[in-house]
Amino acid sequence: MKRVIPWLLGVLSLALLTACGQTVSDPKVDNWQKYQKEQSITIGFDNTFVPMGFEQKDGSYAGFDIDLANQVFESYGIHVNWQPIDWDMKETELNNGTIDAIWNGYSATDERRESVAFTKPYMKNEQVLVTKKASGIQSVDGMKEKRLGAQTGSSGYMDFEANPKILKNKVKNQKATQYQSFNEALIDLQNDRIDGLLIDRVYANYYLQTEGILKDYNVFPVGFDTESFAVGVRKADKTLKKKIDEAFVKLYQKGQFQKISKKWFGTDVATDDIK
Numbered sequence: 001m002k003r004v005i006p007w008l009l010g011v012l013s014l015a016l017l018t019a020c021g022q023t024v025s026d027p028k029v030d031n032w033q034k035y036q037k038e039q040s041i042t043i044g045f046d047n048t049f050v051p052m053g054f055e056q057k058d059g060s061y062a063g064f065d066i067d068l069a070n071q072v073f074e075s076y077g078i079h080v081n082w083q084p085i086d087w088d089m090k091e092t093e094l095n096n097g098t099i100d101a102i103w104n105g106y107s108a109t110d111e112r113r114e115s116v117a118f119t120k121p122y123m124k125n126e127q128v129l130v131t132k133k134a135s136g137i138q139s140v141d142g143m144k145e146k147r148l149g150a151q152t153g154s155s156g157y158m159d160f161e162a163n164p165k166i167l168k169n170k171v172k173n174q175k176a177t178q179y180q181s182f183n184e185a186l187i188d189l190q191n192d193r194i195d196g197l198l199i200d201r202v203y204a205n206y207y208l209q210t211e212g213i214l215k216d217y218n219v220f221p222v223g224f225d226t227e228s229f230a231v232g233v234r235k236a237d238k239t240l241k242k243k244i245d246e247a248f249v250k251l252y253q254k255g256q257f258q259k260i261s262k263k264w265f266g267t268d269v270a271t272d273d274i275k
Contacts, residue, residue: 025097025234032239035100040079041240043069044099047084048181051206051264052105052229055084064264068122069103069231071256072247086180088153091115094234101240102232105200107155109227111162117235119244120273121228122257123202127156129167130189130197130204131218137196138218144170146195149185152178156198159224166223167198182207198222202265228271248274 023038025031035041045065047055053063061082073080085093090106093099095115107125108118131137137146148171150157160168160176168174177194179185182203189197197204201219208214233240251257252274261269 025100027095027097027234027236029236030239031100031237032243035078035240036076039077040081041073041101042081042083042099043101043103044083044085044090044093045102045104046087046181047082048183049104050203050210052202053082053103063104064260065103065105067260067263068251068257069101071251071260072244075247075250076243087151088180090153090232094232100233100237101244105202105229106232107227108230108232109155109158111158112232116232117237117241118230118232119241120248121230121271122248122274123229123269124271125227125229126201127159127198127222127224127227128201128204128219129222130186130199130208131195132189132192133216133218135195139220140167140170140222143167143196145172147172147193148176148196148198149179149188149194150176150198151182151185152180154198154200155227156200156222156224159222160198163224171196206264245274 023034025034045053047053047061049063051063052065053061056062066082070080083099085099090102091112094102102116105125108121129140129143137143148167150160157176157178164174176198177188179188182199185194185197185199186207188194204219208217208219231244248257252270257270257274258268261267
């Protein structure tokens, strides 16, 4: 049954895209001419990932990555179709052609490089643990026999599994409760159903600050390697990768990248790769 589910989801996504008038891309070829001809490209994202890309109350999409991607493709006369996806299925959606890029605080990891080509990294990130101050948990060692939460398919969960000595061997049952979105996980943390949450620093800081509850929580590094956010594309889409890389540099030179960055983070978050 598990083998059928990814196939079925792919078929459903394909049907939805066709119904919306979007052409599914051939995953085996370079599709740049198609994007130019149709003047559109489909980007998959997790629409709960504040502040990178998320759905607002009025149904519109906002976020740092939303603004950045729209600017990148506007420079080529291409419109972005934003496609919310199951984050655990992102690589499947990309490689079956229902989306053309993964752009949503997407960490460039060695494991993902096996099936995805990455652009230049444009932003640094790290995995942190979020705990309630009232819990008294202020370090990784404090998570011994405690309940941990993480998002399914996230780079944090991948690090958790790949580096068991750092955190996995300490937490209760050597497992993390998996959530489809960070929002769901934070609700469980707030209601004491888990004791700690493994999460991207960029999300943790923005969410807790925006909600006005940062003072009630501890946010501290886990000890995993620092990550870089990049755009994931199909390996056959060599021109797309090149065009995004070129646009990053041009946007930074013009000051547009910095403008978007300061809007969402109050500072310049660009990596040296695009400066």
